[in-house]
Amino acid sequence: xxxxxxxxxxxKIVQQLRFEASxxxxxxxxxxxxxxxxxxxxxxxxxxxxxxxxxxxxxxxxKVCSFL
Amino acid sequence: MCDQTFLAITFGPCDSCSENRPLMxxxxxxxxxxxxxxxxxxxxCQGLASGETLKSLKAESETLRKKLEEERxxxxxxxxxxxxxxxxxxxxxxxxxxxxxxxxxxxxxxxDWCKDKRRIVSSxxxxxxxxxxxxxxxxEHAVTMPTTWVMACxxxxxxxxxxxxxxxxxCSVYPLSxxxxxxxxxKKKSVAMHTNYLSGCTFTNSDxxxxxxxxxxxxxxxxxESGQLLQSFHGHSADVxxxxxxxSETGNTFVSGGSDKKANVWDLRSxxxxxxxxxxxxxxxxxxYYPSGDAFASASDDSTCRLFDLRADRxxxxxxxxxxxxxxxxxxxxxxxxLLFAGYNDYTINVWDVxxxxxxxxxxxxxxxxxxxxxxxDGTAFCSGSWDNTLRIWA
Numbered sequence: 001x002x003x004x005x006x007x008x009x010x011x012k013i014v015q016q017l018r019f020e021a022s023x024x025x026x027x028x029x030x031x032x033x034x035x036x037x038x039x040x041x042x043x044x045x046x047x048x049x050x051x052x053x054x055x056x057x058x059x060x061x062x063k064v065c066s067f068l
Numbered sequence: 069m070c071d072q073t074f075l076a077i078t079f080g081p082c083d084s085c086s087e088n089r090p091l092m093x094x095x096x097x098x099x100x101x102x103x104x105x106x107x108x109x110x111x112x113c114q115g116l117a118s119g120e121t122l123k124s125l126k127a128e129s130e131t132l133r134k135k136l137e138e139e140r141x142x143x144x145x146x147x148x149x150x151x152x153x154x155x156x157x158x159x160x161x162x163x164x165x166x167x168x169x170x171x172x173x174x175x176x177x178x179x180d181w182c183k184d185k186r187r188i189v190s191s192x193x194x195x196x197x198x199x200x201x202x203x204x205x206x207x208e209h210a211v212t213m214p215t216t217w218v219m220a221c222x223x224x225x226x227x228x229x230x231x232x233x234x235x236x237x238x239c240s241v242y243p244l245s246x247x248x249x250x251x252x253x254x255k256k257k258s259v260a261m262h263t264n265y266l267s268g269c270t271f272t273n274s275d276x277x278x279x280x281x282x283x284x285x286x287x288x289x290x291x292x293e294s295g296q297l298l299q300s301f302h303g304h305s306a307d308v309x310x311x312x313x314x315x316s317e318t319g320n321t322f323v324s325g326g327s328d329k330k331a332n333v334w335d336l337r338s339x340x341x342x343x344x345x346x347x348x349x350x351x352x353x354x355x356x357y358y359p360s361g362d363a364f365a366s367a368s369d370d371s372t373c374r375l376f377d378l379r380a381d382r383x384x385x386x387x388x389x390x391x392x393x394x395x396x397x398x399x400x401x402x403x404x405x406x407l408l409f410a411g412y413n414d415y416t417i418n419v420w421d422v423x424x425x426x427x428x429x430x431x432x433x434x435x436x437x438x439x440x441x442x443x444x445x446d447g448t449a450f451c452s453g454s455w456d457n458t459l460r461i462w463a
Contacts, residue, residue, distance in 0.1 A: 008108060010125040012094075016303075016341060017132035023343070023381065027143045031362070031380040032151040035405070036423055038360045040155070042404035047448040048463075049406055051162060058186075058203055059166040059449045059463040 082107055095340065140382045148375070148385045152423035158406070161419060161429045166449065167461040169200050171207055176453035177234075178440050182223045185446045189230045190453055191218035197232045199244065202444075202451065202461055211242055211252045220269040220280075231259070231278055233266035239280050241292055260290045268311045272336075279322060279336075281308040287324050289336060301334045303341040310354045315361045323364050325352030331366050333378065345376050347383045354398045354440075358422075359405045365422075367396035373410050375422065387420045389427060398440045403447030411438025411452055417462075433460055 043049055047057065078091045082104040089104035103111065174194035181188055187208065191197045195216045199209040215236035222231045224241075233239035239260035242252050260266065264283035271278055272289070277298065281287040287301040287308055306327035314321045320336040331352055333343040350369035357364045363377045363384070372388035373396050387408065394414035401408055407428065408420040417431040417438055436455035443450040449463035 007122055007125070010122060010129070014125050014129050014132065015095075017129055017136065019340070019342075020344065021132055021136050021139065025139060025143050025381045026379040027145055028148070028377070028380045028382070028384055029146045029151060031377040032146065032148045032384060034379075035148070035358070035360070035363060035377070035384075036152055036155060038358075038362075039404050039406040039423060042359070043406060045447075046402050046404035046406065047446070048161075048163070048402045048443070048450070049158070049404055051159075052448060052463075057448050057463055059461055 078102060084111075095338075143380055144382065148423065149425045152425075155423050157424070158421055158428050161407075163419075163429065163431060163462050165433050165460045166463045167202060167205050169202070169205055169459040169461070170457070171198060171200075172196060172457045172459075174457060175436070175455040176439060176457060176459055177217065177219050178221045178232075179442060179451055179453040179459060180221055180223045181442055181444050181451065182227045183225055183445055184227055185444050185448070187223070187227065188451055188459065189221050189223050189232075190459055191221040191232050191234070192457070193217050197221055197230065197242075199230065200459070202449075209244055209252060213240070217265070220266050222270045222278075224271050224275045225273065226275050229275060231269050231271065233260065233269060233280070235265050237262045237264060237266060237282070239266055239269045239278060239290070241278070257292070257295070259292050259295050260288060262286070262288070264307070267307065267309050270311065270313055272313060273316055279311060279313060281311040281324055283307040285326070287311055287322075287334070299336065299339045301332075301339055301341070303332055303334075303344075304328050304330065309351060312355050312357050312364065314357055315359060317361065319361070323355045323357065325355040325366055325368075327351045329368075331355055331364070331376065333364075343378065343381060345383060347374065348372070350395070353396065356399050356401060359401055359403060365399050365401065365408055367399040367410055369395035371395055371412075373399055373408060373420065375408075385422070385425050387418075387425060387427075392418070397438060398452075400441050400443045400450060402443055402450075409441055409443065409450055411441040411454075413437045415454070415456075417441065417452060431462060434458070 084107040091102040094101050172192040174192050176192050179190040188200045195213045197211045218234040229243045231241045238258050241257045260280045262282035262284050268281040278290050285304045289299040304326040308324050308326045311324040323333045325331040329348045330346045332341050348368045352366050352368045354367040365375050367373045371392050375385040377384045394412050396410045396412050398411040408422050411417050415434045419429040434454040438454050440453040453459045
């Protein structure tokens, strides 16, 4: 009977919403500060950010020549 | 009276009537309950008797949704861009195509790096899956799948196997051998079985388990050796298009995005949907975790990429421009998480400053849609696959 399967579906939705409403949340200012801190801490180890020289980056060409 | 058709994952004795039937697995207050469909109906009607009508449940779900909205709003005290104002602006990025991998006969749909930072596996519409050495651009292995549109491929953490799948609704694992002449198809192992196309696959921390997502709306965790289903994840109301596993330090969760415009975070062990985000206006084509595991980014057909923070439980940044009108198909973070690379359907790759929300660079080069994009494991380069049949390595 589609009526009771709607009921089962509805119950599942309500249970899921109850679960989601109960989780602990952090303020955006705190979360944003943490994201920024992670970026800063790891910035030096990020080759794409700091730009690695040709000798250490295996993909950059070692010879001095221009690519068109 | 006919009850709904459902995907039966287990078959066995029902918890209440003890008869051997296909079982529906339900969780009530995190307790798993395995009832056959008949007992489920009875239980549902009993639930009705204790005062919960369909109407009252609908009303409760509305109030809960409103409550969720309020809770999330309360925490929104500042924008990420404001917090990041004090951060240094990024200098000019000098990125160019360093290698072009040619060899696919048709659109490249997916690619993945090997942990050795040099090998790449890519799959295409014509059914070919190729393993490349990115330094030399040589092809190391090639497999022809018995299906076209191989939409998902992944490299095993050990580097000894690859997994791929697509319109065949399966995920197959091919162990790679050092012997170039060996026929890889002979050793093929079918691991996952879905009822619709395979949209994404990834190995978990070992070669032994694979996580898959499918057009049938579910994701699933499989054991590679036995092909057994270990856990399935139901909750999307349309095709699941993408998934990403949390970085290993942060625990057993993964995020999936689908055509229902939602991104859901799941617990691997319990199968529970722990968080859900639905601010996108169109299909979510790709999701990727931030390197710390506390956030994830998504790329969507609504031409925006968004950053969702898991601890604040909301969207914290949106990367878009009025001049960008084509959908974004793929995203990835640089190692520090400061840069977000996104491939779009207008053939370009945009590089965004994650903290400030501004675009740092546009990379041109591909002659058709950029379908997939991944940063290498050591962060020295990233690779993009496109519908122009090539892959490009940028550094």
